[in-house]
Amino acid sequence: MRAHLLAARLAGHIATSREKSLRRYRLFAARDPRALIGLEPEGEWPVPALIALMAQQCGVSADPATVSGPDTIDPDRTIDALDAFAARLRSAAERRIPVLLGTGHPGRLLDFYASLASALSSAGCTVLTPAEGRRIDITTRFGVRPCSLGYVRGVALVREAGVRHVAGAPGAPGAHTHSPLPVRTVLADAIAAGGPLPELVIGDHGWVCAAGQLGIEAIGPADTDDPALFVGQAEGQVSVAVPVDDAVRSVHYRPLTRYVLNRARLSQ
Template identity: 45%
Template sequence: MSALVPVVGEQLDPTREELVEHLTATGMAGRVRTPRENNLLHYRLLADRDPYYLLGLDPAGHWTGDSVLELMARKVGVSPLLNHRNGQDTIDPERTADALDRYAERFAAALSERQRVLFATGHPRNLGPLYQRFAAVLRAAGGTVVEAADGWSYEATSSHGRKRLEVRYHQGVAMVEDIGGTAHSHAARPIRAVLAELAARHEPLPDLVLADHGWCGGAAQAGVDAIGFADCNDPALFVGEDEGTVQVAVPLDDGLDPEQYELLGDYVLARVGSAQIRRD
């Protein structure tokens, strides 16, 4: 019989109703801060196959700005109205809760089977502590937190010119850093470097990648199980989920203060425990 999810630190057991209330109260879902015009721009850029917005994925289908909008209305809950061009947009908190349940089911399998899991984020200041919490739970359950390509670096172009970014692990979570510290990133190059180093060391690839942005998309495109969070202006992971490449894409505002995600973490881990009971 598999052990139930270990409790690492204080953990609550919020109901779905409490989760939905929290998502709406914080702006993680409901009426979100991401402007409608920014969403529509990103949908067009994905349809144009701009690498920055593909997040490491290579969609098989022919996508247009309008078809991406239709997908995002269906999977995320943004407004489906073509004449809604400006102002606020929405994420349906019920869709977020549904996706979190699927996310918890896959993470529960990783814990029960003591799998090899890579945790990574392109939003280190916002989502890093949540992933660190999940990594600690996996370790306590006897799974393996995968680390590879620590210190690998590459040059990237930003609005401030060229800069060098380096892969670093903080409490088991991969992220990139520049000279100023941890940095926001959409790139898939880091996860490709991680997978290449594992192959060079003749080590197995991760059974699961729990991540976001290019970390998640690049892993999924390489054929690794990947589940991730994505904002309503980052449609690529939802396209990947629709095409069957990404296992789970969870819609939420990914740029909030880290403490806002603590109740979400409680919800996921409580559902992980319930999923393990069902498995046993």
């Protein structure tokens, strides 16, 4: 696994730049919603504290004077986090709890989550799919982006209004987003319908942070420019944040899927 992480640039020197990560740290320190993605930090997190945290949990450079070049992820930290991630999957399967899976990276991570959804369903967990088709207006720096919530193979995602995805055609089945609104919409719909609510949320970006902030156990991968998940983990709102580049080709996540399912004893 360590060799694959380095060869695929899921860890080691990754495509995410130090400049991009530092820009997101500054936004997070300023409590910008674009970087908080649903988290409401309890403590103060100035940029130096964020750099120290990310160095500890991801393996990025701890030197504030390092301001350019590729960011780094320690593959051993990734493997440790994958083991913890697998342990939470195993616990969910043993308890047969309802789970929710959602992604803001459908073009890269959909297959990863869909495999987990299938394995957990086979183990007796209910994979929840509330609020399908519900409209969600996501605010971006370019204005409001009208979207609808959908599910592909048990995984929630958002689709931009007016953009049709044809089964079997190339391209992502949904839109990239960091927004916490999708998971909030899903949970509100589940409550209105009388439940059940998920006892575990598996995803990325706002799916993890917003669910964790609401007291639901949440786990998922996170890149070095996603400090919210690691702050959430440090403060106890997020159970497991796996440091990994979240934007490489989807095929490179297949060994991670096999690894966590094997570790969770959920291989199909």
